[in-house]
Amino acid sequence: MNLSHIEHLGIAVKSLEEAIPFWEQMLGLKCYATEEVKEQKVKTAFFKIGQTKIELLESTDPEGPIGKFIEKKGEGIHHLAIAATGLEENLAELAGKGVQLIDKVPRKGAEGLDIAFLHPKSTHGILLELCEDKNA
Ligand code: ZN
Secondary structure, three states: OOEEEEEEEEEEEOOHHHHHHHHHHHOOOOOOEEEEEHHHOEEEEEEEEOOEEEEEEEEOOOOOHHHHHHHHHOOEEEEEEEEEOOHHHHHHHHHHOOOOEOOOOOEEOHHHOEEEEEOOOOOOOOOEEEEEOOOO
């Protein structure tokens, strides 16, 4: 495995418009980008603390993954993302070790990253994302 740091923490929110001011006005961070990821049925907003990002996720469809998450659990931490080098190799290694993968091959996430999710059943309860920035 070749993992380097916590890339971002994904937080499900009901409304970016309502959540962004907390991070900007209360915590003094700057939202440096917003982006819609259509395949994931979300709108995202990004903040940076050190080399770690905070990714706020607002659902654009109640049937999407974040819509369902909020319906079940309410707002809150949705996933943890770890930066990986050689994402395909890391996924193959995990699959070989019997880890249950949601994405067997990487797909495109926000900010042009290649991403893949591991199933919470295999990670003791957290939705874990591995991501790789091939443009870095
Ligand atoms: Zn993410």
